[in-house]
Amino acid sequence: MEQETVYTTVQAGLCCGCGICKGICPKGCISWDKQNGLYVPKIDEKFCIGCGLCVSVCPGLGQNYETAGTAADTVTGSVLGCFNAWSKDSALRNVSASGGVVSTIIRELLTSGVYDGAFCLDSYDYRDQLKTRLYTTEEVGTRWNESNAPKSRYLPVSHEKAIMYIKTHRNTRLIFVGTSCAIRGLQAAIKKLNLERTQYLFIGLFCDKVFNYNVISYFEDTYSPDAPLEALHFKNKESGGWPGDMKFFPKDGKPFYRPLADRTKAKAYFVPERCIYCVDKLNVCADISLGDNYTGKDESKLGSNSVIIRTQIGVSAWAAAKDLLEIRDICIEEIQQAQALDWRLDNLYFGDLKAEQIGNGLDLNDGVPREKEPELFTQDLKNGLKKLRAGAVYDINSTELQKQIRKDNKKPNPAVKFVKRCYSYIKRRIK
Numbered sequence: 001m002e003q004e005t006v007y008t009t010v011q012a013g014l015c016c017g018c019g020i021c022k023g024i025c026p027k028g029c030i031s032w033d034k035q036n037g038l039y040v041p042k043i044d045e046k047f048c049i050g051c052g053l054c055v056s057v058c059p060g061l062g063q064n065y066e067t068a069g070t071a072a073d074t075v076t077g078s079v080l081g082c083f084n085a086w087s088k089d090s091a092l093r094n095v096s097a098s099g100g101v102v103s104t105i106i107r108e109l110l111t112s113g114v115y116d117g118a119f120c121l122d123s124y125d126y127r128d129q130l131k132t133r134l135y136t137t138e139e140v141g142t143r144w145n146e147s148n149a150p151k152s153r154y155l156p157v158s159h160e161k162a163i164m165y166i167k168t169h170r171n172t173r174l175i176f177v178g179t180s181c182a183i184r185g186l187q188a189a190i191k192k193l194n195l196e197r198t199q200y201l202f203i204g205l206f207c208d209k210v211f212n213y214n215v216i217s218y219f220e221d222t223y224s225p226d227a228p229l230e231a232l233h234f235k236n237k238e239s240g241g242w243p244g245d246m247k248f249f250p251k252d253g254k255p256f257y258r259p260l261a262d263r264t265k266a267k268a269y270f271v272p273e274r275c276i277y278c279v280d281k282l283n284v285c286a287d288i289s290l291g292d293n294y295t296g297k298d299e300s301k302l303g304s305n306s307v308i309i310r311t312q313i314g315v316s317a318w319a320a321a322k323d324l325l326e327i328r329d330i331c332i333e334e335i336q337q338a339q340a341l342d343w344r345l346d347n348l349y350f351g352d353l354k355a356e357q358i359g360n361g362l363d364l365n366d367g368v369p370r371e372k373e374p375e376l377f378t379q380d381l382k383n384g385l386k387k388l389r390a391g392a393v394y395d396i397n398s399t400e401l402q403k404q405i406r407k408d409n410k411k412p413n414p415a416v417k418f419v420k421r422c423y424s425y426i427k428r429r430i431k
């Protein structure tokens with residue numbers, strides 16, 4: 001029987017643009033197509049042999065969890081240690097997204113020769129699709145803080161080059177950095193290719209959604225209408241310290257900052273649909289997961305990280321880098337609360353409603369215990385999708401966004417709101 005391909009993922013609106021399918025395809029017959037502000041795979045049917053490899057490693061179609069008690073515990077994953085931490089290297093900490101812990105670990109593990117290379121990003125220019133590329137020991141050295149590697153990019157990133165590389169360098173010890181979906185895809189590919197899991201270190205970033213690439217045109221139109229952007233820092237600590245403003249670099253113009261709130265406002269409209277079904281905020285499959293430190297403890301305008309060590313590989317990496325870091329103990333419950341995990345679990349029910357619509361017994365978050373009825377989330381999902389639609393078509397029709405923003409800003413009539421609530425309550429009771 002002919003196997004499925006990732007065409008299924010794209011058709012269902014579940015692609016997160018991770019590029020794992022493109023990297024693994026044995027026929028090289030996947031290219032990129034830009035749709036709704038996202039780069040999604042396009043299959044050349046003339047060359048596709050229907051082997052199904054692409055779909056077998058695709059994280060878009062569903063993610064598995066090992067049930068560990070409550071839903072919040074399950075999406076917290078394994079915890080061998082957790083800390084707040086930051087880099088002792090002030091130059092590196094300064095240019096990093098949070099406390100520079102990711103950059104410090106990578107630099108140390110490469111310069112000490114524990115790993116041979118790391119796949120990270122190297123650009124703040126988002127006119128083209130972002131792809132990770134290999135950094136080697138020579139390149140990292142002491143110049144890491146001057147490179148274009150540090151800082152967070154809140155956009156989908158393709159890991160296709162990493163997959164292509166490991167196919168031909170089977171014994172190379174590598175570090176991968178990525179959001180939860182990317183880490184899952186990379187691990188699935190490593191398994192399929194029968195590579196040795198222990199030769200890789202997975203550094204997982206906490207992830208509360210990416211933007212689609214249309215957000216760059218929106219930022220340009222809104223904040224830099226006279227000059228196209230050459231680069232953008234989603235998060236920069238120079239102006240007011242952590243958590244950081246956006247820094248814009250217009251062509252032939254003076255760089256300027258916009259407050260963090262301008263970035264968060266855009267999140268309601270410019271997110272890939274896949275992200276609103278995802279509950280893996282803490283990157284449970286990584287060896288070490290890291291995010292911003294929002295615990296209220298050890299916070300600093302210079303930036304700091306919350307860190308979860310999950311595996312023995314993570315323990316070894318942490319031991320190798322720890323003398324270069326300031327480290328404070330913290331409880332996992334404090335990280336769970338700071339990262340608003342309970343709130344994030346709403347996505348579980350959005351995912352169930354989406355899966356029901358697709359059929360085929362799909363479970364987008366397999367293994368996570370359900371504690372509520374998905375139907376309660378029907379209206380919220382509808383409202384959320386309407387907003388995402390406006391951002392998805394921004395490149396072809398920017399007026400949709402203005403219309404949607406006007407609608408969202410309209411204050412609801414309290415009487416109408418009350419009647420609607422009574423109606424939906426009665427409807428639920430009758431059911």
Ligand SMILES: Cc1cc2nc3c(=O)[nH]c(=O)nc-3n(C[C@H](O)[C@H](O)[C@H](O)COP(=O)(O)OP(=O)(O)OC[C@H]3O[C@@H](n4cnc5c(N)ncnc54)[C@H](O)[C@@H]3O)c2cc1C
Nearest residue numbers: 096097098099100101102103120121151153207208291292
């Ligand atoms: C899309 C996204 C969403 C996030 N959401 C949250 C959140 O909700 N809560 C929270 O606490 N933290 C979140 N983070 C993590 C946070 O922004 C920092 O990345 C993390 O704290 C590490 O900080 P650092 O100073 O140690 O990293 P740095 O030392 O600055 O190093 C960051 C490394 O990550 C790489 N990188 C950056 N962006 C990407 C990407 N998209 N894909 C792959 N590699 C990348 C860089 O190349 C660099 O090597 C998010 C990060 C991303 C990318």
Ligand code: SF4
Nearest residue numbers: 015018019021058060
């Ligand atoms: S592997 Fe990644 S890029 Fe390919 S279809 Fe799946 S989610 Fe999209």
Ligand code: SF4
Nearest residue numbers: 025048049051052054
């Ligand atoms: S089914 Fe096989 S050949 Fe076809 S696109 Fe997927 S991986 Fe490539």
Ligand code: SF4
Nearest residue numbers: 180181207209275278
């Ligand atoms: S929210 Fe989930 S699906 Fe979206 S980029 Fe982050 S990890 Fe991937």
